Amino acid sequence: MSDKLSRRHFLLSSAAGISSLSLASLGSAIAAPAAEQASAAVRGGKLSTLSTRQVSTDDLDIGYHEAGPENGRPVILLHGFPYDIHSYVDVVSLLTAQGYRVIVPHLRGHGTTRIRDKNALSGQQAAIGADVISLMDALHIPEAVLAGYDWGGRAACVVAALRPTRCVGLVSVNSYLIQDIAKASAPLPASVEHGLWYQHYFQTERGRAGLQANRRDIARILWKNNSPTWAFDDATFERSAKAFDNPDYVDVVIHSYRHRMGLAAGYPAYEDMEKKLATGPVISVPTITIDGAADGVIAATDGKSSAAKFSGPRQHRQIPAVGHNPPQEAPAAFADAVIELVRNGKWRT
Template sequence: MQHKSVTTDVLDIAYLDYGAPDGWPCIMGHGFPYDVNAYAEAAQILAQAGARVLVPWLRGYGPTRFRSASTLRSGEQAALGADLLAFMDALEIDRAIVGGYDWGGRAACVVSVLHPERVVALVSGNSYNIQNIARSMEPASPPEEAALWYQYLFHNERGRSALERNRRGFARQLWAMWSPTWRFDDVTFDRSAVSFDNPDFVDVVIHSYRHRYALVEGDPAYAAIEAKLAAQPPVRVPTIAIDGDSDGVNPGTAHHARKFEGFFERRVFTGAGHNLPQERPAEWAQAVLDVRKAAAKP
Protein backbone atom coordinates (compact mmCIF):
# COMPACT_ATOMS: atom_id res chain seq x y z
CA MET A 1 0.00 0.00 0.00
CA GLN A 2 1.47 3.36 -1.05
CA HIS A 3 1.83 5.87 1.73
CA LYS A 4 0.80 9.50 1.55
CA SER A 5 2.40 12.51 3.19
CA VAL A 6 1.24 15.76 4.71
CA THR A 7 3.30 18.76 5.82
CA THR A 8 3.07 20.45 9.22
CA ASP A 9 5.24 23.18 10.71
CA VAL A 10 7.65 20.60 12.14
CA LEU A 11 7.26 17.39 10.15
CA ASP A 12 6.49 15.81 6.85
CA ILE A 13 4.20 13.11 8.27
CA ALA A 14 3.84 9.93 6.24
CA TYR A 15 0.65 7.95 6.70
CA LEU A 16 -1.54 5.19 5.33
CA ASP A 17 -5.09 6.02 4.32
CA TYR A 18 -7.77 3.30 4.38
CA GLY A 19 -11.38 3.58 3.28
CA ALA A 20 -13.45 6.13 1.42
CA PRO A 21 -12.37 9.79 1.59
CA ASP A 22 -15.79 10.72 2.97
CA GLY A 23 -15.77 8.02 5.66
CA TRP A 24 -15.98 8.91 9.32
CA PRO A 25 -12.46 9.93 10.43
CA CYS A 26 -10.50 7.53 12.61
CA ILE A 27 -6.82 8.12 13.45
CA MET A 28 -4.79 5.29 14.97
CA GLY A 29 -1.28 5.62 16.43
CA HIS A 30 1.40 2.95 16.80
CA GLY A 31 3.87 2.51 19.64
CA PHE A 32 7.55 1.84 20.27
CA PRO A 33 9.06 -0.25 18.76
CA TYR A 34 6.33 -0.88 16.19
CA ASP A 35 4.93 0.93 13.16
CA VAL A 36 1.84 1.42 11.01
CA ASN A 37 1.64 -2.29 10.19
CA ALA A 38 0.15 -2.78 13.64
CA TYR A 39 -3.16 -1.68 12.08
CA ALA A 40 -2.96 -3.47 8.74
CA GLU A 41 -5.89 -5.77 9.55
CA ALA A 42 -7.87 -3.61 11.98
CA ALA A 43 -7.88 -0.68 9.57
CA GLN A 44 -9.33 -2.84 6.80
CA ILE A 45 -12.14 -3.98 9.09
CA LEU A 46 -12.94 -0.40 10.06
CA ALA A 47 -12.79 0.81 6.46
CA GLN A 48 -15.37 -1.82 5.53
CA ALA A 49 -17.55 -0.41 8.32
CA GLY A 50 -17.47 3.05 6.77
CA ALA A 51 -14.43 4.61 8.40
CA ARG A 52 -11.63 6.56 6.84
CA VAL A 53 -8.70 5.22 8.84
CA LEU A 54 -5.51 7.27 8.95
CA VAL A 55 -2.40 5.65 10.39
CA PRO A 56 0.63 7.96 10.59
CA TRP A 57 4.23 7.01 11.25
CA LEU A 58 5.30 8.81 14.41
CA ARG A 59 8.24 11.20 14.45
CA GLY A 60 11.42 9.18 14.11
CA TYR A 61 9.74 6.27 12.31
CA GLY A 62 9.43 5.19 8.71
CA PRO A 63 9.14 7.88 6.02
CA THR A 64 8.14 10.67 8.47
CA ARG A 65 10.82 13.36 8.49
CA PHE A 66 11.69 16.51 10.41
CA ARG A 67 11.63 19.58 8.20
CA SER A 68 14.58 21.28 9.89
CA ALA A 69 17.94 19.94 11.05
CA SER A 70 17.80 22.37 13.98
CA THR A 71 14.60 20.95 15.52
CA LEU A 72 15.22 19.03 18.74
CA ARG A 73 14.53 15.35 18.11
CA SER A 74 12.19 15.20 21.05
CA GLY A 75 10.20 12.12 21.95
CA GLU A 76 8.33 13.77 24.82
CA GLN A 77 4.62 13.23 25.23
CA ALA A 78 3.74 16.84 24.45
CA ALA A 79 5.49 16.59 21.10
CA LEU A 80 3.59 13.43 20.19
CA GLY A 81 0.29 15.07 21.07
CA ALA A 82 1.18 18.22 19.15
CA ASP A 83 2.08 16.11 16.11
CA LEU A 84 -1.31 14.40 16.17
CA LEU A 85 -3.16 17.70 16.41
CA ALA A 86 -1.05 19.19 13.60
CA PHE A 87 -1.77 16.09 11.50
CA MET A 88 -5.51 16.65 11.94
CA ASP A 89 -5.15 20.33 11.08
CA ALA A 90 -3.12 19.63 7.95
CA LEU A 91 -5.78 17.20 6.70
CA GLU A 92 -8.57 19.59 7.73
CA ILE A 93 -10.12 17.02 10.05
CA ASP A 94 -12.25 18.86 12.58
CA ARG A 95 -13.14 15.87 14.76
CA ALA A 96 -12.12 12.21 14.76
CA ILE A 97 -12.08 9.05 16.76
CA VAL A 98 -8.50 8.76 17.98
CA GLY A 99 -6.75 5.78 19.41
CA GLY A 100 -3.57 3.88 19.88
CA TYR A 101 -1.32 2.10 22.32
CA ASP A 102 2.05 2.91 23.84
CA TRP A 103 3.40 6.12 22.22
CA GLY A 104 0.47 6.38 19.82
CA GLY A 105 -2.01 5.92 22.63
CA ARG A 106 -0.22 8.62 24.58
CA ALA A 107 -0.61 11.07 21.71
CA ALA A 108 -4.32 10.22 21.52
CA CYS A 109 -4.74 10.76 25.26
CA VAL A 110 -2.94 14.12 25.11
CA VAL A 111 -5.23 15.42 22.39
CA SER A 112 -8.28 13.99 24.17
CA VAL A 113 -7.57 15.80 27.43
CA LEU A 114 -6.35 19.10 26.00
CA HIS A 115 -8.57 19.35 22.91
CA PRO A 116 -11.73 17.33 23.63
CA GLU A 117 -13.64 19.38 21.08
CA ARG A 118 -11.55 17.67 18.39
CA VAL A 119 -12.18 14.13 19.61
CA VAL A 120 -15.33 12.10 18.99
CA ALA A 121 -14.12 9.24 21.19
CA LEU A 122 -10.94 7.52 22.36
CA VAL A 123 -9.64 3.94 22.25
CA SER A 124 -6.61 3.72 24.49
CA GLY A 125 -4.32 0.78 24.93
CA ASN A 126 -3.22 0.79 28.60
CA SER A 127 -5.83 3.38 29.60
CA TYR A 128 -4.58 6.73 30.96
CA ASN A 129 -1.34 6.95 29.05
CA ILE A 130 -0.16 10.40 30.12
CA GLN A 131 3.11 10.36 32.03
CA ASN A 132 3.32 11.80 35.52
CA ILE A 133 6.89 13.03 35.20
CA ALA A 134 6.91 14.67 38.63
CA ARG A 135 6.52 11.21 40.20
CA SER A 136 8.68 9.30 37.73
CA MET A 137 11.43 8.61 40.25
CA GLU A 138 9.12 6.81 42.68
CA PRO A 139 10.08 3.11 42.63
CA ALA A 140 7.70 0.39 41.52
CA SER A 141 7.54 -3.27 42.51
CA PRO A 142 10.51 -5.53 41.62
CA PRO A 143 8.66 -7.22 38.71
CA GLU A 144 7.65 -3.85 37.28
CA GLU A 145 11.17 -2.49 37.63
CA ALA A 146 12.59 -5.56 35.91
CA ALA A 147 10.25 -5.05 32.95
CA LEU A 148 11.61 -1.52 32.47
CA TRP A 149 15.23 -2.59 31.97
CA TYR A 150 15.36 -1.12 28.46
CA GLN A 151 14.34 2.32 29.72
CA TYR A 152 17.15 2.38 32.26
CA LEU A 153 19.63 1.19 29.63
CA PHE A 154 18.61 4.09 27.39
CA HIS A 155 19.39 6.54 30.19
CA ASN A 156 23.12 6.25 29.52
CA GLU A 157 25.37 6.44 26.50
CA ARG A 158 25.96 2.69 26.49
CA GLY A 159 22.24 2.34 25.81
CA ARG A 160 22.29 4.88 23.01
CA SER A 161 25.20 3.06 21.39
CA ALA A 162 23.50 -0.31 21.81
CA LEU A 163 20.32 0.90 20.13
CA GLU A 164 22.24 2.58 17.33
CA ARG A 165 24.25 -0.56 16.60
CA ASN A 166 21.36 -3.02 16.81
CA ARG A 167 17.99 -1.34 16.39
CA ARG A 168 16.31 -4.45 15.04
CA GLY A 169 17.79 -6.74 17.64
CA PHE A 170 16.48 -4.63 20.51
CA ALA A 171 13.09 -4.23 18.87
CA ARG A 172 12.73 -7.95 18.31
CA GLN A 173 13.75 -8.65 21.91
CA LEU A 174 11.05 -6.29 23.16
CA TRP A 175 8.41 -7.74 20.83
CA ALA A 176 9.09 -11.20 22.21
CA MET A 177 9.15 -10.11 25.86
CA TRP A 178 6.12 -7.85 25.69
CA SER A 179 3.91 -10.25 23.72
CA PRO A 180 4.96 -13.70 24.88
CA THR A 181 1.94 -15.45 23.36
CA TRP A 182 2.19 -13.76 19.94
CA ARG A 183 3.88 -16.03 17.41
CA PHE A 184 4.98 -13.46 14.85
CA ASP A 185 7.26 -14.59 12.02
CA ASP A 186 10.30 -13.02 10.35
CA VAL A 187 8.22 -11.52 7.54
CA THR A 188 5.92 -9.77 10.01
CA PHE A 189 8.80 -8.37 12.02
CA ASP A 190 10.84 -7.28 9.01
CA ARG A 191 7.85 -5.46 7.54
CA SER A 192 7.85 -3.15 10.56
CA ALA A 193 11.58 -3.12 11.26
CA VAL A 194 12.37 -1.02 8.18
CA SER A 195 10.67 1.87 10.01
CA PHE A 196 13.47 1.85 12.58
CA ASP A 197 15.98 2.80 9.88
CA ASN A 198 14.68 6.36 10.04
CA PRO A 199 17.70 8.64 10.63
CA ASP A 200 16.05 10.24 13.68
CA PHE A 201 14.82 7.01 15.31
CA VAL A 202 17.59 6.69 17.89
CA ASP A 203 17.58 10.35 18.90
CA VAL A 204 13.80 10.44 19.33
CA VAL A 205 13.71 7.18 21.30
CA ILE A 206 16.56 8.14 23.61
CA HIS A 207 15.05 11.55 24.28
CA SER A 208 11.68 9.98 25.04
CA TYR A 209 13.03 7.60 27.65
CA ARG A 210 15.17 10.24 29.29
CA HIS A 211 12.61 13.04 29.29
CA ARG A 212 9.93 10.96 31.00
CA TYR A 213 12.25 10.66 34.00
CA ALA A 214 13.16 14.37 33.89
CA LEU A 215 16.74 13.48 32.96
CA VAL A 216 16.83 15.85 29.98
CA GLU A 217 15.04 19.04 29.07
CA GLY A 218 12.15 19.03 26.67
CA ASP A 219 11.71 21.10 23.56
CA PRO A 220 10.80 24.66 24.71
CA ALA A 221 8.20 24.71 21.93
CA TYR A 222 6.14 22.20 23.94
CA ALA A 223 6.74 23.56 27.44
CA ALA A 224 3.24 24.98 27.76
CA ILE A 225 1.71 21.64 26.80
CA GLU A 226 3.90 19.76 29.28
CA ALA A 227 2.83 22.20 32.00
CA LYS A 228 -0.83 21.35 31.35
CA LEU A 229 -0.11 17.62 31.32
CA ALA A 230 1.70 17.91 34.65
CA ALA A 231 -1.70 18.54 36.24
CA GLN A 232 -2.77 15.05 35.08
CA PRO A 233 -6.07 16.28 33.63
CA PRO A 234 -8.92 13.78 33.31
CA VAL A 235 -10.23 12.33 30.05
CA ARG A 236 -13.77 13.54 29.41
CA VAL A 237 -14.43 12.07 25.96
CA PRO A 238 -16.11 8.65 25.59
CA THR A 239 -13.41 6.02 26.06
CA ILE A 240 -12.80 2.31 25.78
CA ALA A 241 -9.52 1.36 27.44
CA ILE A 242 -7.82 -1.93 26.68
CA ASP A 243 -5.22 -4.12 28.35
CA GLY A 244 -3.78 -7.44 27.29
CA ASP A 245 -3.67 -10.01 30.07
CA SER A 246 -0.28 -11.26 28.81
CA ASP A 247 1.37 -7.85 28.46
CA GLY A 248 5.02 -8.25 29.39
CA VAL A 249 5.68 -4.59 30.10
CA ASN A 250 2.42 -3.22 31.53
CA PRO A 251 0.90 -5.03 34.52
CA GLY A 252 -2.62 -3.70 33.93
CA THR A 253 -4.48 -0.45 34.34
CA ALA A 254 -7.71 -1.16 36.21
CA HIS A 255 -6.69 1.53 38.71
CA HIS A 256 -6.82 4.18 35.97
CA ALA A 257 -10.63 4.25 35.87
CA ARG A 258 -10.78 7.30 38.14
CA LYS A 259 -9.02 9.35 35.45
CA PHE A 260 -11.98 9.05 33.07
CA GLU A 261 -15.18 11.07 33.29
CA GLY A 262 -18.24 10.27 31.22
CA PHE A 263 -18.61 7.03 29.27
CA PHE A 264 -15.78 4.64 30.14
CA GLU A 265 -15.31 0.94 29.63
CA ARG A 266 -12.23 -1.19 30.24
CA ARG A 267 -11.66 -4.34 28.23
CA VAL A 268 -9.07 -7.07 28.66
CA PHE A 269 -7.96 -9.00 25.60
CA THR A 270 -7.37 -12.58 26.72
CA GLY A 271 -4.02 -13.95 25.63
CA ALA A 272 -2.87 -10.64 24.15
CA GLY A 273 0.34 -8.83 24.97
CA HIS A 274 1.38 -5.24 24.37
CA ASN A 275 0.84 -4.86 20.61
CA LEU A 276 -2.93 -4.96 20.96
CA PRO A 277 -4.24 -4.00 17.49
CA GLN A 278 -1.86 -6.30 15.65
CA GLU A 279 -2.42 -9.25 17.98
CA ARG A 280 -6.20 -8.79 18.18
CA PRO A 281 -7.26 -6.77 15.11
CA ALA A 282 -10.92 -7.80 15.11
CA GLU A 283 -11.33 -7.04 18.82
CA TRP A 284 -9.54 -3.71 18.46
CA ALA A 285 -11.74 -2.74 15.52
CA GLN A 286 -14.83 -3.73 17.50
CA ALA A 287 -13.76 -1.46 20.35
CA VAL A 288 -13.56 1.45 17.89
CA LEU A 289 -17.02 0.68 16.53
CA ASP A 290 -18.46 0.31 20.03
CA VAL A 291 -17.03 3.56 21.35
CA ARG A 292 -18.31 5.37 18.27
CA LYS A 293 -21.75 4.02 19.03
CA ALA A 294 -21.45 5.12 22.66
CA ALA A 295 -20.40 8.61 21.58
CA ALA A 296 -23.47 8.91 19.35
CA LYS A 297 -25.88 8.36 22.23
CA PRO A 298 -27.51 11.53 23.62
Protein backbone atom coordinates in the same frame (compact mmCIF):
# COMPACT_ATOMS: atom_id res chain seq x y z
CA MET B 1 -13.55 27.84 5.71
CA SER B 2 -12.53 26.60 2.26
CA ASP B 3 -15.06 25.22 -0.20
CA LYS B 4 -13.27 21.88 -0.03
CA LEU B 5 -13.53 21.71 3.76
CA SER B 6 -17.16 22.86 3.71
CA ARG B 7 -18.01 20.17 1.20
CA ARG B 8 -16.27 17.58 3.37
CA HIS B 9 -18.25 18.70 6.41
CA PHE B 10 -21.47 18.40 4.43
CA LEU B 11 -20.55 14.95 3.23
CA LEU B 12 -19.61 13.86 6.73
CA SER B 13 -22.98 15.00 8.02
CA SER B 14 -24.90 13.38 5.18
CA ALA B 15 -22.98 10.14 5.70
CA ALA B 16 -23.81 9.93 9.40
CA GLY B 17 -25.86 6.85 8.73
CA ILE B 18 -22.71 4.95 7.95
CA SER B 19 -21.70 5.01 11.60
CA SER B 20 -24.96 3.34 12.61
CA LEU B 21 -24.11 0.15 10.74
CA SER B 22 -24.37 -2.88 12.94
CA LEU B 23 -21.21 -4.63 14.03
CA ALA B 24 -22.92 -7.78 12.86
CA SER B 25 -22.48 -6.63 9.28
CA LEU B 26 -18.87 -7.69 9.53
CA GLY B 27 -20.18 -11.23 9.71
CA SER B 28 -17.94 -14.00 10.86
CA ALA B 29 -14.81 -11.87 10.35
CA ILE B 30 -15.40 -9.74 13.43
CA ALA B 31 -16.26 -12.76 15.54
CA ALA B 32 -13.34 -14.90 14.47
CA PRO B 33 -10.50 -15.61 16.89
CA ALA B 34 -7.57 -13.22 16.80
CA ALA B 35 -5.30 -15.91 15.39
CA GLU B 36 -7.62 -16.32 12.41
CA GLN B 37 -7.91 -12.55 11.96
CA ALA B 38 -4.13 -12.24 11.75
CA SER B 39 -4.18 -14.32 8.56
CA ALA B 40 -5.93 -11.45 6.79
CA ALA B 41 -2.53 -9.75 6.60
CA VAL B 42 -1.42 -12.44 4.16
CA ARG B 43 -3.15 -12.36 0.79
CA GLY B 44 -2.21 -14.63 -2.08
CA GLY B 45 0.71 -15.97 -0.08
CA LYS B 46 2.27 -12.51 0.20
CA LEU B 47 2.46 -10.39 3.33
CA SER B 48 0.38 -7.24 2.88
CA THR B 49 1.96 -3.82 3.27
CA LEU B 50 0.35 -0.45 3.82
CA SER B 51 1.09 2.18 1.21
CA THR B 52 1.96 5.66 2.45
CA ARG B 53 1.63 9.24 1.33
CA GLN B 54 3.14 12.41 2.80
CA VAL B 55 1.70 15.61 4.28
CA SER B 56 3.62 18.60 5.63
CA THR B 57 3.02 20.44 8.90
CA ASP B 58 5.04 23.23 10.49
CA ASP B 59 7.26 20.73 12.29
CA LEU B 60 7.05 17.49 10.35
CA ASP B 61 6.81 15.80 7.01
CA ILE B 62 4.42 13.02 8.05
CA GLY B 63 4.16 9.67 6.34
CA TYR B 64 0.74 8.07 6.73
CA HIS B 65 -1.53 5.41 5.31
CA GLU B 66 -5.08 6.36 4.38
CA ALA B 67 -7.93 4.04 3.47
CA GLY B 68 -11.69 4.20 3.15
CA PRO B 69 -13.93 6.91 1.70
CA GLU B 70 -12.95 10.54 2.21
CA ASN B 71 -16.44 11.29 3.51
CA GLY B 72 -16.41 8.44 6.05
CA ARG B 73 -16.22 9.02 9.77
CA PRO B 74 -12.50 9.61 10.48
CA VAL B 75 -10.49 7.27 12.70
CA ILE B 76 -6.81 7.86 13.51
CA LEU B 77 -4.79 4.83 14.60
CA LEU B 78 -1.50 5.44 16.44
CA HIS B 79 1.26 2.86 16.86
CA GLY B 80 3.81 2.41 19.63
CA PHE B 81 7.55 1.82 20.04
CA PRO B 82 9.18 -0.20 18.59
CA TYR B 83 6.44 -0.85 16.05
CA ASP B 84 5.00 0.88 13.00
CA ILE B 85 1.82 1.39 11.00
CA HIS B 86 1.58 -2.34 10.22
CA SER B 87 0.31 -2.96 13.73
CA TYR B 88 -3.00 -1.92 12.15
CA VAL B 89 -2.88 -3.80 8.85
CA ASP B 90 -5.92 -5.95 9.77
CA VAL B 91 -7.73 -3.30 11.82
CA VAL B 92 -7.72 -1.03 8.76
CA SER B 93 -9.57 -3.66 6.72
CA LEU B 94 -12.19 -4.14 9.42
CA LEU B 95 -12.82 -0.41 9.77
CA THR B 96 -12.95 0.41 6.08
CA ALA B 97 -15.51 -2.40 5.72
CA GLN B 98 -17.73 -0.21 7.90
CA GLY B 99 -17.22 2.80 5.63
CA TYR B 100 -14.83 4.73 7.87
CA ARG B 101 -11.98 6.95 6.74
CA VAL B 102 -8.88 5.49 8.42
CA ILE B 103 -5.61 7.36 8.92
CA VAL B 104 -2.51 5.56 10.23
CA PRO B 105 0.54 7.84 10.61
CA HIS B 106 4.12 6.91 11.30
CA LEU B 107 4.97 8.60 14.59
CA ARG B 108 7.94 10.97 14.65
CA GLY B 109 11.19 9.06 14.31
CA HIS B 110 9.53 6.17 12.46
CA GLY B 111 9.01 5.26 8.84
CA THR B 112 8.81 8.17 6.41
CA THR B 113 7.96 10.82 9.02
CA ARG B 114 10.75 13.40 9.25
CA ILE B 115 11.33 16.23 11.70
CA ARG B 116 12.00 19.46 9.84
CA ASP B 117 14.12 21.17 12.52
CA LYS B 118 17.02 18.88 13.39
CA ASN B 119 17.61 21.00 16.50
CA ALA B 120 14.23 19.89 17.83
CA LEU B 121 14.45 16.09 17.86
CA SER B 122 11.98 15.70 20.70
CA GLY B 123 10.28 12.50 21.76
CA GLN B 124 8.38 13.95 24.74
CA GLN B 125 4.68 13.30 25.24
CA ALA B 126 3.65 16.86 24.35
CA ALA B 127 5.43 16.54 21.00
CA ILE B 128 3.71 13.35 19.91
CA GLY B 129 0.35 14.73 21.07
CA ALA B 130 0.91 17.98 19.18
CA ASP B 131 1.83 15.96 16.09
CA VAL B 132 -1.62 14.35 16.04
CA ILE B 133 -3.34 17.73 16.18
CA SER B 134 -1.08 19.06 13.41
CA LEU B 135 -1.85 16.01 11.27
CA MET B 136 -5.58 16.55 11.72
CA ASP B 137 -5.20 20.20 10.76
CA ALA B 138 -3.16 19.34 7.67
CA LEU B 139 -5.74 16.80 6.53
CA HIS B 140 -8.66 19.11 7.40
CA ILE B 141 -10.09 16.65 9.94
CA PRO B 142 -11.96 18.64 12.60
CA GLU B 143 -12.62 15.62 14.85
CA ALA B 144 -11.96 11.90 14.92
CA VAL B 145 -11.98 8.79 17.04
CA LEU B 146 -8.40 8.30 18.25
CA ALA B 147 -7.03 4.87 19.09
CA GLY B 148 -3.55 3.78 20.10
CA TYR B 149 -1.19 1.78 22.27
CA ASP B 150 2.15 2.58 23.89
CA TRP B 151 3.45 5.89 22.40
CA GLY B 152 0.38 6.08 20.21
CA GLY B 153 -1.96 5.58 23.14
CA ARG B 154 -0.13 8.32 25.01
CA ALA B 155 -0.47 10.71 22.06
CA ALA B 156 -4.19 9.94 21.85
CA CYS B 157 -4.63 10.53 25.60
CA VAL B 158 -2.84 13.89 25.31
CA VAL B 159 -5.22 15.06 22.58
CA ALA B 160 -8.29 13.71 24.37
CA ALA B 161 -7.31 15.49 27.59
CA LEU B 162 -6.16 18.84 26.18
CA ARG B 163 -8.23 19.14 23.00
CA PRO B 164 -11.42 17.17 23.67
CA THR B 165 -13.33 18.93 20.87
CA ARG B 166 -11.03 17.19 18.39
CA CYS B 167 -11.62 13.72 19.88
CA VAL B 168 -15.03 12.06 19.52
CA GLY B 169 -13.87 8.94 21.33
CA LEU B 170 -10.67 7.33 22.66
CA VAL B 171 -9.35 3.77 22.62
CA SER B 172 -6.29 3.53 24.86
CA VAL B 173 -4.32 0.40 25.66
CA ASN B 174 -3.12 0.38 29.31
CA SER B 175 -5.64 3.08 30.28
CA TYR B 176 -4.44 6.58 31.22
CA LEU B 177 -0.99 7.11 29.71
CA ILE B 178 -0.21 10.77 30.39
CA GLN B 179 3.02 10.77 32.38
CA ASP B 180 3.77 12.57 35.61
CA ILE B 181 7.39 13.55 34.96
CA ALA B 182 7.82 14.77 38.56
CA LYS B 183 7.20 11.23 39.84
CA ALA B 184 9.21 9.47 37.16
CA SER B 185 12.21 8.80 39.38
CA ALA B 186 10.13 7.13 42.12
CA PRO B 187 10.97 3.44 42.63
CA LEU B 188 8.63 0.86 41.15
CA PRO B 189 8.07 -2.78 42.14
CA ALA B 190 10.74 -5.10 40.78
CA SER B 191 8.14 -6.92 38.67
CA VAL B 192 7.36 -3.64 36.90
CA GLU B 193 10.98 -2.55 36.52
CA HIS B 194 11.74 -5.88 34.86
CA GLY B 195 9.45 -4.99 31.95
CA LEU B 196 10.97 -1.50 31.66
CA TRP B 197 14.63 -2.56 31.46
CA TYR B 198 15.14 -0.85 28.10
CA GLN B 199 13.98 2.50 29.48
CA HIS B 200 16.79 2.42 32.06
CA TYR B 201 19.27 1.23 29.44
CA PHE B 202 18.44 4.23 27.26
CA GLN B 203 19.39 6.65 30.05
CA THR B 204 23.04 5.79 29.42
CA GLU B 205 25.32 6.65 26.54
CA ARG B 206 25.97 2.95 26.18
CA GLY B 207 22.24 2.59 25.64
CA ARG B 208 22.25 5.24 22.93
CA ALA B 209 25.16 3.54 21.19
CA GLY B 210 23.46 0.17 21.56
CA LEU B 211 20.25 1.42 19.99
CA GLN B 212 22.18 3.02 17.14
CA ALA B 213 24.06 -0.19 16.39
CA ASN B 214 21.39 -2.76 17.22
CA ARG B 215 18.01 -1.15 16.60
CA ARG B 216 16.55 -4.26 14.95
CA ASP B 217 17.90 -6.69 17.56
CA ILE B 218 16.59 -4.56 20.43
CA ALA B 219 13.20 -4.23 18.77
CA ARG B 220 12.95 -7.98 18.25
CA ILE B 221 13.76 -8.62 21.92
CA LEU B 222 11.07 -6.12 22.94
CA TRP B 223 8.50 -7.69 20.65
CA LYS B 224 9.12 -11.08 22.25
CA ASN B 225 9.17 -9.79 25.82
CA ASN B 226 6.24 -7.42 25.36
CA SER B 227 4.00 -10.09 23.83
CA PRO B 228 5.15 -13.54 25.01
CA THR B 229 2.12 -15.31 23.50
CA TRP B 230 2.42 -13.70 20.04
CA ALA B 231 4.05 -16.05 17.51
CA PHE B 232 5.09 -13.48 14.89
CA ASP B 233 7.36 -14.63 12.07
CA ASP B 234 10.48 -13.06 10.56
CA ALA B 235 8.62 -11.54 7.63
CA THR B 236 6.14 -9.80 9.92
CA PHE B 237 8.94 -8.34 12.01
CA GLU B 238 11.01 -7.22 9.02
CA ARG B 239 8.01 -5.48 7.49
CA SER B 240 7.90 -3.19 10.52
CA ALA B 241 11.65 -3.04 11.16
CA LYS B 242 12.16 -0.96 8.03
CA ALA B 243 10.51 1.90 9.92
CA PHE B 244 13.41 1.94 12.40
CA ASP B 245 15.86 3.01 9.69
CA ASN B 246 14.50 6.55 10.00
CA PRO B 247 17.48 8.91 10.62
CA ASP B 248 15.59 10.58 13.51
CA TYR B 249 14.81 7.28 15.23
CA VAL B 250 17.62 7.08 17.78
CA ASP B 251 17.45 10.75 18.82
CA VAL B 252 13.67 10.68 19.24
CA VAL B 253 13.62 7.40 21.18
CA ILE B 254 16.44 8.42 23.51
CA HIS B 255 14.89 11.82 24.23
CA SER B 256 11.50 10.22 24.86
CA TYR B 257 12.76 7.89 27.56
CA ARG B 258 15.16 10.35 29.14
CA HIS B 259 12.55 13.11 29.28
CA ARG B 260 9.94 10.87 30.88
CA MET B 261 12.38 10.03 33.68
CA GLY B 262 13.28 13.66 34.20
CA LEU B 263 16.82 13.25 32.86
CA ALA B 264 16.44 15.36 29.71
CA ALA B 265 14.93 18.80 29.36
CA GLY B 266 11.86 19.31 27.24
CA TYR B 267 11.91 21.50 24.16
CA PRO B 268 10.65 25.10 24.58
CA ALA B 269 7.96 24.72 21.92
CA TYR B 270 6.17 22.18 24.13
CA GLU B 271 6.67 23.82 27.53
CA ASP B 272 3.12 25.17 27.90
CA MET B 273 1.59 21.85 26.91
CA GLU B 274 3.85 19.95 29.31
CA LYS B 275 2.77 22.22 32.16
CA LYS B 276 -0.85 21.31 31.48
CA LEU B 277 -0.01 17.62 31.25
CA ALA B 278 1.84 17.84 34.58
CA THR B 279 -1.49 18.55 36.28
CA GLY B 280 -2.77 15.12 35.25
CA PRO B 281 -5.75 16.40 33.24
CA VAL B 282 -8.88 14.28 33.35
CA ILE B 283 -10.16 12.77 30.09
CA SER B 284 -13.81 13.61 29.50
CA VAL B 285 -14.47 12.01 26.10
CA PRO B 286 -16.09 8.56 25.76
CA THR B 287 -13.32 6.02 26.24
CA ILE B 288 -12.69 2.30 25.96
CA THR B 289 -9.50 1.18 27.68
CA ILE B 290 -7.92 -2.16 26.86
CA ASP B 291 -5.40 -4.41 28.56
CA GLY B 292 -3.78 -7.45 27.04
CA ALA B 293 -3.92 -10.16 29.69
CA ALA B 294 -0.43 -11.33 28.64
CA ASP B 295 1.17 -7.87 28.41
CA GLY B 296 4.85 -8.18 29.24
CA VAL B 297 5.33 -4.45 29.89
CA ILE B 298 2.33 -3.34 31.94
CA ALA B 299 0.35 -5.97 33.80
CA ALA B 300 -3.35 -6.12 33.03
CA THR B 301 -5.69 -4.52 35.57
CA ASP B 302 -9.41 -4.25 36.18
CA GLY B 303 -9.20 -0.57 35.25
CA LYS B 304 -10.29 0.68 38.66
CA SER B 305 -6.94 2.22 39.62
CA SER B 306 -7.22 4.76 36.80
CA ALA B 307 -10.97 5.36 37.02
CA ALA B 308 -10.56 8.86 38.48
CA LYS B 309 -8.75 9.96 35.34
CA PHE B 310 -11.86 9.47 33.19
CA SER B 311 -14.86 11.70 33.84
CA GLY B 312 -16.84 10.66 30.77
CA PRO B 313 -18.32 7.27 29.82
CA ARG B 314 -15.60 4.65 30.08
CA GLN B 315 -15.41 0.90 29.60
CA HIS B 316 -12.43 -1.27 30.46
CA ARG B 317 -11.75 -4.55 28.66
CA GLN B 318 -9.18 -7.31 29.02
CA ILE B 319 -8.23 -9.41 26.01
CA PRO B 320 -7.09 -12.94 26.94
CA ALA B 321 -3.72 -14.26 25.73
CA VAL B 322 -2.76 -10.91 24.15
CA GLY B 323 0.33 -8.85 24.88
CA HIS B 324 1.38 -5.22 24.46
CA ASN B 325 0.32 -4.82 20.82
CA PRO B 326 -3.44 -5.62 20.81
CA PRO B 327 -4.29 -4.23 17.36
CA GLN B 328 -1.91 -6.65 15.68
CA GLU B 329 -2.43 -9.55 18.05
CA ALA B 330 -6.23 -9.25 18.31
CA PRO B 331 -7.41 -6.99 15.50
CA ALA B 332 -11.07 -7.93 15.76
CA ALA B 333 -11.29 -7.02 19.44
CA PHE B 334 -9.48 -3.72 18.85
CA ALA B 335 -11.65 -2.84 15.85
CA ASP B 336 -14.74 -3.71 17.87
CA ALA B 337 -13.86 -1.00 20.42
CA VAL B 338 -13.26 1.59 17.71
CA ILE B 339 -16.50 0.75 15.90
CA GLU B 340 -18.51 1.11 19.10
CA LEU B 341 -17.14 4.60 19.71
CA VAL B 342 -17.66 5.73 16.12
CA ARG B 343 -21.20 4.40 16.05
CA ASN B 344 -22.18 5.98 19.38
CA GLY B 345 -20.09 9.15 19.10
CA LYS B 346 -21.58 12.63 19.30
CA TRP B 347 -20.24 13.99 16.04
CA ARG B 348 -20.40 17.74 15.58
CA THR B 349 -19.34 17.85 11.95
